[in-house]
Amino acid sequence: MPTALITGASAGIGRSFAESLARRGYDLILVARSTARVEALARELATRHGVACDAWTADVSSDAGRESVADRIVALPRLDLLINNAGFATTGKLAKTALEPQMEMLRLHVLAPMRLCRAALPQMIAHGAGGIINVSSIAGFVYGPGNVNYSAxxxxxxxxxxxxxxxxxxxxxxxxxxxxxxxxTEIHDEMLQVKQQIPSWLWMQSGDVVEISLGQLERGGPVVCIPGMKNRLMMAVLQLIPHALRRRMAVRGKRTK
Ligand SMILES: NC(=O)c1ccc[n+]([C@@H]2O[C@H](COP(=O)([O-])OP(=O)(O)OC[C@H]3O[C@@H](n4cnc5c(N)ncnc54)[C@H](OP(=O)(O)O)[C@@H]3O)[C@@H](O)[C@H]2O)c1
Structure with missing residues (x-):
């Protein structure tokens, strides 16, 4: 059976990846900080789909947690799919927010995926097969006040x-x-005010996002996967707008204190 490792597998998009890959017959290594949640999910998926599911508690924003997952990857006889998904968001202008969550975000969104790719790639290349999905965001194409580190x-x-x-x-x-x-997903739980400002037609379900992503990887589709026609259209239009105008729109559109 193929094997996949997913970071941030206990909730949201990571959990949907776990469910979808278990249905496809993958053995799974599920990584998150909350031991009880990943263990419960591992048991549930193993029972329901007859796959081997291992829960691995690690904070991949810490050096020790990141290295424990990297060591686990290197020790595997074979890893078919790595999904770097763990992430979180903050709100507030950089000068006014607490420093540590911003530092943690760089370690989690930047250092961890790079380190785990570095751990997985030599074996994948030696086998001549394998896949890596790095869960980024359309936020990476935009910028504006209130979440500069997330976008960056x-x-x-x-x-x-x-x-x-x-x-x-x-x-x-x-x-x-x-x-x-x-x-x-749960990422918006702390930002309900922000969530309420987003029109309902823009929202997608995590299961749909995951099916589009896996389908595109399996087909050998484009390296960047933007799920949903509306998102793709918005991003295409955005690229046509000059940066000076985008800056004015961002400043006017988001009056974060
Ligand atoms: N939801 C959206 O609208 C959206 C849009 C674009 C991109 N994304 C991206 O999608 C990814 C998944 O987010 P989500 O929306 O599914 O959020 P979520 O529901 O809050 O799930 C986040 C997952 O990451 C895990 N996690 C967080 N910090 C971790 C750490 N330091 N070490 C290990 N695991 C950690 C959490 O588990 P524990 O708390 O147990 O560790 C949880 O399993 C993120 O990279 C996010 O930036 C989300």
Missing amino acids: TKAYLTSFTRGLDTELVRTGVRVQALCPGFTH
């Missing part, structure tokens, strides 16, 4: 994945930067 870390992740794609030509290894738009 996701821009890194998309650019990093595009670069990897060029390095992996003819290796048999596929990579994808998954750039979802607004998706119903």
Whole structure:
């Protein structure tokens, strides 16, 4: 059976990846900080789908947690799919927010995916097969007051994945930067006010996002995956707008205190 490792598997998009891959017959290593939640999910998926499911408690924003997952990857006889999904969001202007969550965000969205890709790639290349999905965001294509680090870390992740794609030509290894738009998950629980400002027609379900992502990877589709026609259209239009105008729109549109 193929094996997949998912970070941030206990909730939201990561959990949907776990459910979808278990249905496809993958053995799973589910990584998150909350032991009880990943263990319960591992038991549930193993029972329901007859796959081997291992829960791995780790905070991949810490050096120790990140290295424990990297060591686990290197020790595997074979890893078919790595999904760097763990992430979180903050709100507030950089000068006024607490420093530590911003530092943590860089370690989680930038350092961890790079480190785990570095751990997984040599074996995948040696096997001539494998896939990596880095869960980025459409936020990586935009900027504005209130979440500058979130957008910047996701821009890194998309650019990093595009670069990897060029390095992996003819290796048999596929990579994808998954750039979802607004998706119903727990990430928005702390930002209900922000959530209420987003029109309902823009939201997607995490299961739909995951099916589009896996389908595109399986087909060998484009390296950047933006699920949903509305999201793709918005991003296409955005690229046509000059930066000076985008800056004015961002400042006017978001009056974050
Ligand atoms: N939802 C959206 O609208 C949206 C849009 C675009 C991109 N994304 C991206 O999608 C990814 C998943 O987010 P989500 O929306 O599914 O959020 P979520 O429901 O809050 O799930 C986040 C997952 O990440 C895990 N996690 C957080 N910090 C971690 C850490 N330091 N180490 C290990 N695991 C950690 C959480 O589990 P524990 O708390 O147990 O560790 C949880 O399983 C993120 O990278 C996010 O930026 C989300």
